[in-house]
Amino acid sequence: MDPKRLLDQFLGQGAGGKAGDMMAKAKDALGKSGMGGMGGGLAAGGMLGLLLGSKKVRKMAGGVVGYGGAAALGALAYRAYENWQAGKKANEAPAAIPSDAPPVGSKFLPNGNQDAGGRPFELSLVLAMIGAANADGHIGSDEQRAIFDQASKMGLDAEDKAFVFDALGKPPSLDDIARMAQGPEQAAELWLASRLAIDPDEAVERAYLDALAHKLKLPADLTAHLERQIQVA
Template structure:
């Protein structure tokens, strides 16, 4: 069974156990590819911790109370009056937010993994030796055959920058895509600098934002500010 959130979480745990983001980056694209940004880690691992334990029933909404009796207190001796109405100006209690859509969360996890691989391929150097090192690292992760096949397929045919950015529909996701991409590479070649500048531009991230992300993920080589479109 292919579970992209489990795959992303497994990659996080396998690479951050006993290591800092900076030490992962020293390994180059092969090890950096298996790291993810702190934002993504907190989001997906936090969701895993908040899920209902196996065997337990999900908490259902409380039953709707019956409508109040229409009889007046005079006709129903001993009947206590209903609860008082809310004070004037009081806001009604908001309904709880809807749970996240599993399909949407899975699609975002796939996008983050593809963004990492696309960034690692920024200078076209995911050769056979690097693929072998990545797959060897994956042996420590409990992946299903489908999950491992997905990684192999993406390594052989990485998504383009345009494929990645056209799927980003809000700012939080844009920051996550940029962060995982930055962690996938060392940004020490012209091609990688160009890739990250273009990515920031297409994601509409300003200089302040990209530098804050670089600092948070521990990147020693934050790329320069995005260039103006049309240059």
């Protein structure tokens, strides 16, 4: 299993030479369905987009994928955390840029860290997104079939597929996700990944994000900084 590759492909990045074709087809299909736009097209490029597709394509999920896939999660979380530590106001905080690579040795991606249980942190982020996508209590059979088909096209190995489908069959709970965090940096990135897989305008999903922040012991002003980075990504 290659955890980084799996996370990249979950977000729609890392599809090799076929990435442009995949995104073009997704944008065309979403445009015809009335859910077009660059955000929708990019979000549909990976397995996360398939989880979101039967609900409402989240524009910011696509924006982050376009920004750099899995590497963007670390850059955005790192910038939000740095701005928060510096005492900046969230609504005025500077946005992350592609060169905002977290320093070597930090707990943010792309550093190859483990979560609190010793698992590669990239896998924890995949689990967090699956848990958030299931915030309304149901990941449907249509989504699961679509993800199965997409995983086959992406060439995921048997171990990768087993990991994803085990998680889809039994999505992690809020407590499960909270236990993954090794320190506040990983907690921030877990919340950010969850936010990408959720529609905060829906009451149930906003309540999920609030409950997750509480479980992860994240201050409200830190989650505001994380939200800010998503909005300006």
